[in-house]
Amino acid sequence: MLAVAVQQAINGVVFGSLYVLVALGLTLIYGVLVQINFAHADIVTIGAFAAYFFTYTLGGNYVASIGVALLIGAALGWLINASIFAPLRERGSELLPLIATIGVSVLLQNAMLLWFGPIPYSFDSPYSNQVIRLPGGTFITLQNLIIIAVSTVTIALLYGFMRFTFMGKALRAVAQDRETAGLMGINPNALIMLTFVIASALAGMGGAMLGPILVLTPFAGTSVIVKAFAIVIIGGFGNVAGTIIAGLLVGLIESYTTQFINPGLTDIVVFTLLLAVLALRPTGLIAEKREENV
Amino acid sequence: MRKTSLCIAVAAIFGLSVATSCAYAQDKLIKIGGLFPMSGPGSYFGVQDKQGIELALAEMNKTGVNGYKFEIQYEDSACGPLPATQAGKRLLDQYKPQIVLGEECSDATLAIMPLMDEAKVPFLNAGSSSIKVTDPGNPWTFRIMPNEVMQGVDIATNAYKRLNARSAVLLYENTNAGIGNAKVFGDTFKSLGGQVLADIGFGRDVNDFTAIATRIAGLGKVDVIPTYTLEGQGLRITQALAQAGVTKGGGGGAIQLGTIWLPFGFEQKAGKAALGYVRIVQFDPTDKRELVQNFIRSFKAKYNQEPTHLNAHAYDQILLIADVVRRGGKDPQSIRDTLAATKDFHGVTGSVEFDKHNQNIRMDTIHYMETLPDLSWQALAWN
Numbered sequence: 001m002l003a004v005a006v007q008q009a010i011n012g013v014v015f016g017s018l019y020v021l022v023a024l025g026l027t028l029i030y031g032v033l034v035q036i037n038f039a040h041a042d043i044v045t046i047g048a049f050a051a052y053f054f055t056y057t058l059g060g061n062y063v064a065s066i067g068v069a070l071l072i073g074a075a076l077g078w079l080i081n082a083s084i085f086a087p088l089r090e091r092g093s094e095l096l097p098l099i100a101t102i103g104v105s106v107l108l109q110n111a112m113l114l115w116f117g118p119i120p121y122s123f124d125s126p127y128s129n130q131v132i133r134l135p136g137g138t139f140i141t142l143q144n145l146i147i148i149a150v151s152t153v154t155i156a157l158l159y160g161f162m163r164f165t166f167m168g169k170a171l172r173a174v175a176q177d178r179e180t181a182g183l184m185g186i187n188p189n190a191l192i193m194l195t196f197v198i199a200s201a202l203a204g205m206g207g208a209m210l211g212p213i214l215v216l217t218p219f220a221g222t223s224v225i226v227k228a229f230a231i232v233i234i235g236g237f238g239n240v241a242g243t244i245i246a247g248l249l250v251g252l253i254e255s256y257t258t259q260f261i262n263p264g265l266t267d268i269v270v271f272t273l274l275l276a277v278l279a280l281r282p283t284g285l286i287a288e289k290r291e292e293n294v
Numbered sequence: 295m296r297k298t299s300l301c302i303a304v305a306a307i308f309g310l311s312v313a314t315s316c317a318y319a320q321d322k323l324i325k326i327g328g329l330f331p332m333s334g335p336g337s338y339f340g341v342q343d344k345q346g347i348e349l350a351l352a353e354m355n356k357t358g359v360n361g362y363k364f365e366i367q368y369e370d371s372a373c374g375p376l377p378a379t380q381a382g383k384r385l386l387d388q389y390k391p392q393i394v395l396g397e398e399c400s401d402a403t404l405a406i407m408p409l410m411d412e413a414k415v416p417f418l419n420a421g422s423s424s425i426k427v428t429d430p431g432n433p434w435t436f437r438i439m440p441n442e443v444m445q446g447v448d449i450a451t452n453a454y455k456r457l458n459a460r461s462a463v464l465l466y467e468n469t470n471a472g473i474g475n476a477k478v479f480g481d482t483f484k485s486l487g488g489q490v491l492a493d494i495g496f497g498r499d500v501n502d503f504t505a506i507a508t509r510i511a512g513l514g515k516v517d518v519i520p521t522y523t524l525e526g527q528g529l530r531i532t533q534a535l536a537q538a539g540v541t542k543g544g545g546g547g548a549i550q551l552g553t554i555w556l557p558f559g560f561e562q563k564a565g566k567a568a569l570g571y572v573r574i575v576q577f578d579p580t581d582k583r584e585l586v587q588n589f590i591r592s593f594k595a596k597y598n599q600e601p602t603h604l605n606a607h608a609y610d611q612i613l614l615i616a617d618v619v620r621r622g623g624k625d626p627q628s629i630r631d632t633l634a635a636t637k638d639f640h641g642v643t644g645s646v647e648f649d650k651h652n653q654n655i656r657m658d659t660i661h662y663m664e665t666l667p668d669l670s671w672q673a674l675a676w677n
Contacts, residue, residue: 118341217526263505
């Protein structure tokens, strides 16, 4: 039983790491703009398809495809913000960009449906079947090891960037008070753009690593994004550290619910936790003042 | 000069439209509604159903049947009760079909059935397995595929008697069809003396099946794992079970079992993990009947690919409608009555004879296949 418990912990950490990557993008955008980005799920899907086509059509290496998906996600984030969200924000409405994210989501889903078709793609990483046997009868695939390693490095780099670099500090200043940051010589629009680029890059990268796990269709990201929203709320909207903890927690809860209760009840358990957090600690697991969120 | 060209163009368009109207006027028309999932996780059903239907329609419309030609309008019922209800209402209100085909997913089919019953339009189903579709069913709904009881009893009996399986884990999506199929298998298997070690249902939004595979690996020796899911989740389950060393594809001893849910090509997508998978398919491409071989040739010629069982049962739906029209069906009531009287229709998936609940009682639509190491199929002569 101990081996099974350890194995489920490994499974939970792997999927939790992916949740964290996706949820971090959402929390970054919320932290800076106080805006929910509904199109985030579709950038995850595009990241998965980018990795798929890089690997299968162009014959590229799977690990390199994670980098390609990151770049495509970043480029898409820049393009969508520059062409749609930024012009709408300039009109001074908070609601318009929010509604636009729903429109962009529908547009991207239907464009993918047109290009890629509705039939599920079989995206197998060459590392999925390389099983590393661990002591005590447990195992981890090389693919899952890559997921944990890439996620850990990415999260550490992001955390370091936000805490210790000038740009990161400027980003936090914009999150704290956009107007005052502007008076201090910081260009808020440039930093909002940077936020979209980083968030979308994380989504694209998450998609590349989710691709071999997800049922890869144009709607693939939607199934993950609901959990990502829950993670962002449980961790504390806009709080990076809270999102990391909540992501791993949700991954572990799903694994142990599957093992000891019933896999059909994983959503009930996760969303009960969400409701409990909202009722008992509305600011999330790690409560910070709004102006210090990012 | 420009004015003359314009006059010729207008005359040509006018003439063409008059000619087209004349052509439609000569042939009477059977309007068919198609309710299939075109979006979402079940959309592979819709794409393949449409291929089979279009091929059959092209063949039937070459000469027509009893002076009738056939026309279809599709609506996206998305494999779910709510979109299916909306699509069904739209189809009935705007297109006014004489017969409706669909859906694949049982939950969607069950939602459409009352609409067709109320509108008194026959509803022909080829892909939903839930027993509720025909038991109690309603007078306007017909099903040509074997239901969950017919499939479940048969596969559980074969698992026990032919595979000597004594322990099973039930894996299924939490839908009417998933729950129903798993229950029939479990009840039959236990009544024969087998043991169900775990009963595991999951939602369609589950992505990661490693946790489920880990749980099954922790159960000890499992002989068979009947699995009821759509293709996407089915792929991930098969791969996760192999990675955890549970199934033959991963060096374990368990055999995955399936019914009419997965399309052809599943094995190629799942890879070596699918080794030893035994499942029921609705169409046997090795069937030597001329009708079957002609269908395969025509399908390859039109689409440059091998037909799947979904293509085949959709093709059969049109063939059956044509047969009904040949026997005198021309409006919803006469089509329903003639359908109900069907006794010996032969399609590419097998034959059709409806019982009093409008369920096809012929078992020759059940074909067993096993996945070989080169990922090809071996037909199992179990029926």
